[in-house]
Amino acid sequence: EAEADALGCGGVLSEDAQASLDRLREQATEAAEAADEALDDAGPSIGKALRVAAGEAAAEAKDFAEAAAGWGVGPGELGRVDPKERQRLAKMITSDRMRKIAELLGRMRNMVWGEQSVRYDPGPDEMHDVILSGDIARVVPSELVYLMDPELEDIFYLKLLSEQLLTYELRSTRREAKGGIIFLRDSSGSMRGDPECWATATGLALLDIAARQGRRFTAIVFSGPGRFVTFDFDPASRDTAKMLDFASLTIGGGTDFAGPLDAAIASLDSDLADSGRCDGDIVLATDGVAEVTSDWMTHWEASRDRL
Numbered sequence: 211e212a213e214a215d216a217l218g219c220g221g222v223l224s225e226d227a228q229a230s231l232d233r234l235r236e237q238a239t240e241a242a243e244a245a246d247e248a249l250d251d252a253g254p255s256i257g258k259a260l261r262v263a264a265g266e267a268a269a270e271a272k273d274f275a276e277a278a279a280g281w282g283v284g285p286g287e288l289g290r291v292d293p294k295e296r297q298r299l300a301k302m303i304t305s306d307r308m309r310k311i312a313e314l315l316g317r318m319r320n321m322v323w324g325e326q327s328v329r330y331d332p333g334p335d336e337m338h339d340v341i342l343s344g345d346i347a348r349v350v351p352s353e354l355v356y357l358m359d360p361e362l363e364d365i366f367y368l369k370l371l372s373e374q375l376l377t378y379e380l381r382s383t384r385r386e387a388k389g390g391i392i393f394l395r396d397s398s399g400s401m402r403g404d405p406e407c408w409a410t411a412t413g414l415a416l417l418d419i420a421a422r423q424g425r426r427f428t429a430i431v432f433s434g435p436g437r438f439v440t441f442d443f444d445p446a447s448r449d450t451a452k453m454l455d456f457a458s459l460t461i462g463g464g465t466d467f468a469g470p471l472d473a474a475i476a477s478l479d480s481d482l483a484d485s486g487r488c489d490g491d492i493v494l495a496t497d498g499v500a501e502v503t504s505d506w507m508t509h510w511e512a513s514r515d516r517l
Contacts, residue, residue, distance in 0.1 A: 248422065254351045302454050306331035307407065311457055314411035322415045344373035349382065389490030390426035390481050392417050394472040396496035397461040398433045409495035410457050416493060417453070421445045428477050430458050434464035440473060465498040468506050475513045 302308060340350060353375050356366035369375045393413040413429055420427035424445050432438035441456045443449060449459065474492045482488045502510075 215388040223382075235418060252431050264462070269481055278307075286320075292341065299454055302458050305458075308454070308457060310407045311410050311414070314407060315414050316409050318415035319418055322419060336381055337378050339378055339379040340389070342374050342380045343377045344370055344375060345377045345475070346370060347407055350376040350378065352376065365507070388423065388425055389487040390418045390428060390477060392428045392430065392477050392490065392492045393417075394430045394432060394470045394474060394492070394494045396433070396465060396494075396498060397431045397459065398465045398496075398498060399462045400459070400465075400497055402462075405497050406460065412493075412495055414453065414457060417443060426481070430470045431456065431461060432466065432470040433461040436469060437466075437471060438470045445480040465496065465500045467496075467500045468502050471510065475517070476494070478517045482517065 234508050254263045275324075283500060353366065353369070356362040364376075393416050395406075395409045395413055401409065417429070419425075420443070427439040427443040429443070431441075432436050437463070439459060441452055443452065471492070471494075478488065478492075481490055
């Protein structure tokens, strides 16, 4: 720049300008050499810092993968999420509270899947077909004729052992509740800690059941009067972000049952209007006691009977 300025004034450098330019060039050369020496000296430190950073990044990635697996989130599931949202969810998943919820959820999943797989109301059995089997309790009367003749009796037992007896096949009708599940989670101040983690894991286990059975699932997190947040889940899709938002939400404050229970009744009313179903389930998880008015209780009992 000094050379350009000098040339711009007359095209010829004066002795003073030339001397200044030479000094600037020497200073620039010395600065460059000093920078090279500093980089050479810092090389091992930089390499060590890079190795430490890479190790920390790998540990964080492993930590996140393990925490995400507890929530059933695959390695690539968050890949399509906006980077800022992905960073928020990753920070949420690896928190101590969410780790505890995931641990409880894993235990509850095993328990409730086994329970719900066998619980149903059997309808009356009806004769459906005639098949070959070894079920002597359902044998066709004509097969018993073999037992009336000592010479043919062995044929009966041979057919029994080879499961070739003509037997009735019975068919029963299963009647399972397929309405929505509405889960109410108390998030008042007294629920903080283990109670809220347990209640949250219970709700998420019920969400799994709703998804497996094709039922709508609604979660309502509540505390004091007028303070509740509703999460509606579509059983046909897995919304990981909404699931984590529900699990991480805490409100604090007092306890009111009337508001969230009224919202639950409204949800069942919606089921009735949309599909004609009125066999949903309301689950309330709380550690508290809250007063309700006699008028509200009358309305609640009438709604429960109606739905």
